[in-house]
Amino acid sequence: MKANTFVSFLLKSILMGLILSGVLLFLVPQLRQSNGQQWSMFSTGQSASDRVSFHHAVRSAAPAVVDIFSKSIQSSPVSYGAAEIRNSLGSGVIMREDGYIVTCYHVIQDAERILVRLYDGRVLEAQVVGADRPTDLAVLKVEEGNLPVVAQTDNPDIQVGDVVLAIGNPLNLGQNVTQGIVSASGRAGMSNVVGSRYVDYIRMDAVLNEGNSGGALIDSNGILVGINNAVFKTRDNQGRISSVAGVYFAVPYELAKKVMDSLIANGRVIRGFLGITGVEPRDQEGKIQIEGIYVTDVDPLGPAAQAGIQAQDVLTRVNNQPIANIYQVLDIVAESAPGTVITFQILRANRTLSVAVTLGEMKAS
Template structure:
């Protein structure tokens, strides 16, 4: 990023370069691709014509050997997926796998030495950070919008709510989905996902958009590449957050035939520890469960009727609908 400033030379004011994000865009933009997904609908009765529907989206090249991240809804049920680089090169893409809970999908194209988005594993986004959304809105061609991060989400695998995402006000329109959200150094901050929607269509909501955080998106991608899908641990309980000064959570409901039920957990139990990890809140606890390998046992420490109990629970698998 270049900062605007002024200097004086021989008593005269000399202007320097204005504020610009051109360097960030030049680093990131070549790795943001246009994605066209085509569905071949069945022909109507008495007609030989096949009605094709093409959807528009964006994607991000994460690896020089052709792995591309995008949103699952961009390629869902597509019969043909085409990827276009900014150089004009076109590739047919294969869907490696997807994850409905984060709305992410991994594509693979048969190519090498592709431009890769700058990435930094230790990157942490903060509210107030300036971000740039790069994509192909409304098929206008590659476009950059600018905003700030309004709120940050968690990086775990457990939640399916908006809490998991980065909230920002850089505009996301049709075609932007699956594109890159980058910082002012051009480093990947997240995968652009969606705009805020709610049931009351009468309200004109503006400036609320979401992206999947980079760390979560990268973790999901690696799991899909390794296994073809994302596996999440499942305990099978509903929970209630305890007051901030009290550690742990209370079980409010238990799913039938769940790991929790089989282990003997009960409604009203106050859970305060998994193995040797002290539970500080519901979100942390759900993340621990989600990232525990299905089939592995964890020791659940809890209070019940003023007694301390420790029960081993064999974690199950949360099924990913559609996989």
């Protein structure tokens, strides 16, 4: 009797389970998925399409990044004037398929011979087209055609927080890629960085080592956004120069392109010259008293002196525009051709004056 009761109870339980399962499958269709689909919900594996990777960007840009080897002969101060051979290592970026390459000036400075190793392993002799010390850029030319060119756009949209990739040949270990993000751009807060007068640097944390200078800085789509420079240094209050640790710099593409075009066309970069030294007018607490430039020194033979600008003048407007900072005037002057007339509004001993200055040409330093 007990056995029959147990069997009856078991059959009822199985029947109730089947009915409940049918109801659940009807009400929740997702439960009808195959075992394979259900297993994928719990799988810890990651498909190739889900990975965060920039290999497409690197694959696009890498063939246009070259290794640069230069040799110079210098007199050695420790060997009583005997000649010393100096070898330099760097990187470069092919900007035009007819053989024009942009690199850093310090990579090829005073070089007697320059060799360029292409991505495919070919080694070519290179000639210097021109160099620009203020931006530490140079242009080389190799006699070869149909070369791979890095992707370029007139105005790369580079923002703080963007991912960037630095491609170059650090320490002659072969082509290498490092990743970072853009931490800042422009010249704000850059007054202690050597060479920052004419360059709105891109600051980032993509690691650069010796040999990376002149290489490509690209965005996540493989578009060139800058030319890497691994040797920028800072100057402290005592004038001592030291390397920058943990912060790396690149010259923005737009500026590098302008310099390249000018070097190819003229063999040099032609900049206007004003002939003053100045600072922002501040009180004893360091607060800006008035927007403009306080003139601390005037080149006696320069255009500013000839126009009547004096030390202790405050320049408040340029071409009828308020002067926001020193860099605004630097850019206007540098980008103007020699012979251009620029007007300044000047505050001198509580008097407002207007002065027209005919720019000269800035000499190569």
